Amino acid sequence: METVTTFSGDYGPQRLSVELANICNLHCSYCFRADENLYSPHAEFFPVDLLRRVISEARTVAGITRVSFTGGEPTLHPQFTETLNTIAEAGLTASFVSNGWHFDRVWPAIQANRTALSHVAFSLDGVTRETHDRWRGQGSFDRLVRAFSRCYMSNLPFGLKIVIRRDLMDQLEQIALFAARMGAASLHFVHVMPTSNTVADTAALSLEEQRVAEQEIAILARIFKMNIGLDVGYYNIDEERPPCSPLAGTSMNIDYRGRLSLCCNLSGFRGADNEEDVVADLNVESFADAYAKFVSLAKAQSQRRKTALAALRSQGLTPDLYTGSPCLFCLQSFGKIPWH
Amino acid sequence: MNLTPGKHVVATDFDGGEGILVDLNTKKYYQLNETAMIVWKGLEQGKSTTEIAAEITSNYEVALDQATLSVERIVDNFQTYKLISASQ
Ligand SMILES: C[S@@+](CC[C@H](N)C(=O)[O-])C[C@H]1O[C@@H](n2cnc3c(N)ncnc32)[C@H](O)[C@@H]1O
Ligand code: SF4
Ligand code: SF4
Numbered sequence A: 001m002e003t004v005t006t007f008s009g010d011y012g013p014q015r016l017s018v019e020l021a022n023i024c025n026l027h028c029s030y031c032f033r034a035d036e037n038l039y040s041p042h043a044e045f046f047p048v049d050l051l052r053r054v055i056s057e058a059r060t061v062a063g064i065t066r067v068s069f070t071g072g073e074p075t076l077h078p079q080f081t082e083t084l085n086t087i088a089e090a091g092l093t094a095s096f097v098s099n100g101w102h103f104d105r106v107w108p109a110i111q112a113n114r115t116a117l118s119h120v121a122f123s124l125d126g127v128t129r130e131t132h133d134r135w136r137g138q139g140s141f142d143r144l145v146r147a148f149s150r151c152y153m154s155n156l157p158f159g160l161k162i163v164i165r166r167d168l169m170d171q172l173e174q175i176a177l178f179a180a181r182m183g184a185a186s187l188h189f190v191h192v193m194p195t196s197n198t199v200a201d202t203a204a205l206s207l208e209e210q211r212v213a214e215q216e217i218a219i220l221a222r223i224f225k226m227n228i229g230l231d232v233g234y235y236n237i238d239e240e241r242p243p244c245s246p247l248a249g250t251s252m253n254i255d256y257r258g259r260l261s262l263c264c265n266l267s268g269f270r271g272a273d274n275e276e277d278v279v280a281d282l283n284v285e286s287f288a289d290a291y292a293k294f295v296s297l298a299k300a301q302s303q304r305r306k307t308a309l310a311a312l313r314s315q316g317l318t319p320d321l322y323t324g325s326p327c328l329f330c331l332q333s334f335g336k337i338p339w340h
Numbered sequence B: 001m002n003l004t005p006g007k008h009v010v011a012t013d014f015d016g017g018e019g020i021l022v023d024l025n026t027k028k029y030y031q032l033n034e035t036a037m038i039v040w041k042g043l044e045q046g047k048s049t050t051e052i053a054a055e056i057t058s059n060y061e062v063a064l065d066q067a068t069l070s071v072e073r074i075v076d077n078f079q080t081y082k083l084i085s086a087s088q
Helices: A048-062 A080-089 A103-112 A129-136 A140-153 A166-181 A197-202 A207-223 A287-314 A326-333 B034-044 B049-059 B064-080
Strands: A015-019 A066-070 A093-098 A117-124 A158-164 A186-191 A227-230 A251-254 A259-261 A278-281 B002-005 B009-013 B019-023 B028-032 B084-087
Touching: A015 A048, A048 A080, A048 A251, A048 A287, A080 A093, A080 A103, A103 A140, A117 A140, A117 A166, A117 A186, A129 A140, A140 A158, A140 B009, A140 B019, A140 B028, A158 A166, A166 A186, A166 A207, A186 A207, A207 A227, A259 A287, A278 A287, A287 A326, B002 B034, B002 B064, B009 B034, B019 B034, B028 B034, B034 B049, B034 B064, B049 B064, B064 B084
Parallel strands: A015 A066, A015 A251, A066 A093, A093 A117, A117 A158, A158 A186, A186 A227
Antiparallel strands: A251 A259, A259 A278, B002 B084, B009 B019, B019 B028
């Protein structure tokens, strides 16, 4: 059977993921961020001063060299230019993931800080206006294509991220072809992180369907020159190695309030019961203290999963999807999916 | 003759006046120089080739016959690549 490996022996550079905004301008129904944040009447943006302090400390303490911005929608940050300037001045490299809607507006900020940007990632939901806009609203696809055009014309590498909903199962090749023709440097697929029984039943793939999709992605990765991968979240019961960079201690998330947490997948999760993945408030704590707590949480979570897998193995049982997928295991163990 | 930009084409403006078209049917990029972008925008605004050529002569130092020739050549190219459609 074909298998897909996302990590080829390493977890990438030491890095931070930083949520620049709680709010978003779009309404993707499968989105894992809570509505209270995305559509809050109180827009909150990551303070530039805090960013400056945190990256300086995180560099010394955790050796970070990269920062990836997310949200909400990161391009809604009113000081997006200053945010990129901060990265450039610190001599670090940044990237961000965006829905592309406001790309025209932030383009001058990008051009002014071009050397500090490694790439931009755009989220895609379909390869036509109709299919993409069904999820992301009318006009989204054209704006995305304009964003690709700007990157293409200016040699700014861009990647595409796509959540494998069930309705996209038979379109994986078309998606890869679209990405390649648009000149994308990479295409990253990711399994749905379910936010309700409805999403789990209608949009998320079963374990068998995931395997079919993963085989297809492995084939596409061999055929296309473009870098094609599957983000962590796929079924993986290796007990030896951490399944992802947060659990390996390589990447850390900071939410829009300035709190250090385990991973951007868990942060502000829709319908969550608790926030045990949040380890410290960087507004009042040093990064050094916060990082120590982060490392111990990552270790504890890795151990919790090892123990769960070992217990099943000793009973001769095969882990189900919610234990075998590291992200689903995290969602369960951190109380993010009480409906499950 | 009415020349209409295709609905399947997405145009993007750049600072220097240049632009880029994406044909959503073929998924191809077309890079446009300043003049071609003026023609494209003119067509988007429903202008005829004669009106576009006149606009070019009023903004740039170029004779009308020269501008007309350029506009026609550009429009021919747009038609060849099925980026615009013509109707009577
Ligand atoms: C939360 S968004 C923030 C950035 C930006 N608003 C965007 O859409 O690109 C970051 C990524 O998470 C993905 N995402 C959202 N909900 C998800 C879910 N339930 N499962 C897996 N990925 C999801 C989005 O498609 C996007 O690529
Ligand atoms: S996926 Fe991104 S664009 Fe869509 S609602 Fe969530 S944050 Fe907004
Ligand atoms: S949710 Fe858990 S397993 Fe998934 S990437 Fe985050 S820390 Fe790793």
